[in-house]
Amino acid sequence: MDFLSNNIYYIGAFGLIFIGLFIILVKHNLIKVIIGISILETGVNLFLIAVGYISKGTAPIFSRPGLNAKNMVDPVPQALVLTAIVIGVAVLALALSLAIRLYKHYGTLDLRKIKEQRW
Amino acid sequence: MRKIIGIILLIIICWGIILALYKIPFGIPKTKVGEYYIDKGREETGAANVVTSVVLNYRGFDTLGEVTVLFIAAIGLGAALATLKKKEKRKIEPSSLILRTGCRFLFPLILLFGAYIFIHGHLTPGGGFQGGAIIASAFILVYLGCRGRRISEVSSKTTESLGGLIFVIIGLVGLAVGGHYFLSNFLPKGELNTLFSAGIIPIIYIAIGFKVGSELAGVIDNLMEES
Numbered sequence: 340m341d342f343l344s345n346n347i348y349y350i351g352a353f354g355l356i357f358i359g360l361f362i363i364l365v366k367h368n369l370i371k372v373i374i375g376i377s378i379l380e381t382g383v384n385l386f387l388i389a390v391g392y393i394s395k396g397t398a399p400i401f402s403r404p405g406l407n408a409k410n411m412v413d414p415v416p417q418a419l420v421l422t423a424i425v426i427g428v429a430v431l432a433l434a435l436s437l438a439i440r441l442y443k444h445y446g447t448l449d450l451r452k453i454k455e456q457r458w
Numbered sequence: 459m460r461k462i463i464g465i466i467l468l469i470i471i472c473w474g475i476i477l478a479l480y481k482i483p484f485g486i487p488k489t490k491v492g493e494y495y496i497d498k499g500r501e502e503t504g505a506a507n508v509v510t511s512v513v514l515n516y517r518g519f520d521t522l523g524e525v526t527v528l529f530i531a532a533i534g535l536g537a538a539l540a541t542l543k544k545k546e547k548r549k550i551e552p553s554s555l556i557l558r559t560g561c562r563f564l565f566p567l568i569l570l571f572g573a574y575i576f577i578h579g580h581l582t583p584g585g586g587f588q589g590g591a592i593i594a595s596a597f598i599l600v601y602l603g604c605r606g607r608r609i610s611e612v613s614s615k616t617t618e619s620l621g622g623l624i625f626v627i628i629g630l631v632g633l634a635v636g637g638h639y640f641l642s643n644f645l646p647k648g649e650l651n652t653l654f655s656a657g658i659i660p661i662i663y664i665a666i667g668f669k670v671g672s673e674l675a676g677v678i679d680n681l682m683e684e685s
Binding site for chain 1: 460461463464465467468471472475479483484489491492495496497499506507509513517520527528531532534535538582583587590591650651670674677680681
């Protein structure tokens with residue numbers, strides 16, 4: 340129980356990552372695969388934020404005097420995730436546009452019926 | 459069969475991750491780099507928000523690369539959808555009066571909020587990327603609510619290019635005037651926690667805000683035209 344409450348953010352983040360990976364590996368519908376990529380990405384972002392957290396920390400912003408710099412969480416993972424989220428949106432849009440192209444070309448989104456996409 | 463292979467792969471990956479993370483407990487004090495940024499970031503960059511000073515000052519070059527990735531993704535989306543033949547115009551059912559009035563009322567407010575977010579990026583949580591996303595959400599509202607309205611492609615492309623140009627030009631000016639590196643902070647730092655502080659950071663964030671907002675609005679425009 341102690342292990343669970345200490346590592347709950349890691350467990351949640353990796354839960355999301357594994358759900359995303361499982362969807363990518365197993366599902367046949369291309370839209371569902373793209374949703375899986377999105378979930379995977381959310382999990383990775385959550386994991387990066389959790390790595391930078393320190394116990395009872397505050398946001399790394401000196402918005403008022405008297406904030407203790409020792410209590411602030413690590414700003415580097417937050418800066419990484421800030422940009423990763425925007426990149427994620429762009430990648431999602433690009434993937435959806437390619438899915439539209441595939442649908443127009445083959446008339447289906449089922450990966451089993453598209454010869455070049457089967458594995 | 460696929461499911462079994464997937465589960466086996468996941469178990470292998472899970473085992474590796476547990477082995478790797480076993481040594482990193484949750485909630486321990488941060489890295490040396492993060493500590494340095496928190497201790498020195500205020501004097502060196504003048505921004506109250508340490509994350510902003512990392513994104514735009516210490517790692518400004520990475521942010522330029524990241525903006526480029528976003529730009530390339532938007533171009534790629536346009537290129538992937540542009541070659542499709544345009545269908546004949548669908549009949550668009552006009553939306554109701556309440557929806558149209560509500561959109562018209564909310565649109566400037568959302569724009570204002572987005573602008574607030576990216577102008578205050580060095581003081582509060584927020585910044586160019588978040589503000590740009592909020593501005594793009596205002597355009598989604600217009601596209602879904604007042605159907606039939608479109609943003610002009612020329613103005614969105616112009617805004618986008620101007621934003622990117624301002625970013626690069628400020629970086630080059632910093633290289634020439636300030637220090638010996640790209641994107642050095644050559645403007646006066648000002649007083650901490652005031653709007654006119656932190657040198658070039660607010661200017662770059664405003665440029666990024668316009669760029670990301672127009673880019674995401676262009677992406678939405680491309681996708682809506684297609685569907």
